[in-house]
Amino acid sequence: MADGEGGLIMEFDKMASLLKTAPVPVRTKLLHQIGLSLYNTSHGFHEEEVKKTLQQFPGGSIDLQKEENGIGILTLNNPSKMNAFSGVMMLQLLEKVIELENWTEGKGVIVHGANNTFSSGSDLNAVKALGTPEDGRALCMFMQNTLTRFMRLPLISVAVVQGRALGGGAEFTTACDFRLMTTESEIRFVHREMGIIPSWGGTTRLVEIIGSRQALKVLSGALRLNSEKALHIGIADEVLQSSDESGCLKEAREWLQQFIQGPPEVIRALKKSVSSGKELCLEEALQTERDILGTLWGGPANLEAVARRGKFRK
Incomplete structure (x- = not known):
């Protein structure tokens, strides 16, 4: 030397x-908040009770495949109901997020829905059964916890939107760092038509992504965002050429690969740093x-x- x-x-x-x-x-x-929840008993949130309630609504699954290249494939799998989230799927999503939190070799994650559609949101069977304001707040806190933990993962995340992403499915896309669509796909926040607002953190994240004026139009108008409109207002990052599931995943892997070149510790540190800049005040973000x-400084890479x-x- x-x-x-x-x-x-x-x-x-x-x-x-x-x-x-x-x-x-x-x-x-934020660096030390990864893996922690937003709410606990001091907020009137009793996670174990919510889990017992959600367990009563089975159907579908959340599947995770971790590849050697450091990319995880998270699949929303309930095709008979357009990949709507059952209670069990909500529980499994938290389990997969925890698994990803502990995946030290991971650098990126792709979220997609089975059978060429993303997700139609919450399973109406669960929605009908959980009809009180207390039920709604508990479910809100559970999903805000889960999707905030997902958003804070030290992994670069991409939602691949085929078919439709409706309601809670649209909200999930906003928890990802990037959104890729197909020419036939659609993102739509249908909450107004259901007499509610986005409550999985979707409103807050949408404002950050496209600004308050555009977010108000999208939410109050329950606008149908095809790939062209979504690209124009900035909610979509690119339109894929493929339309079938395998082709879309192949394109998404190639698209994501350009952002995860390098050692896992460097990519993960970059994501943590950007997340802190987004969520914290200036002084804390700088610290x-x-x-x-x-x-990293003086480390192997x-x-x-x-x-x-x-x-x-x-």
């Missing part, structure tokens, strides 16, 4: 040590950025890249 290179690496080691021992801010940072850097660049410049 050249003397200059060795000196540079020693400086990296010193800086990494300083960053790792820096004091943690008083307020809890979180500093702490995340402390986990950093030192290898520095050595590689040094050789290129000789």
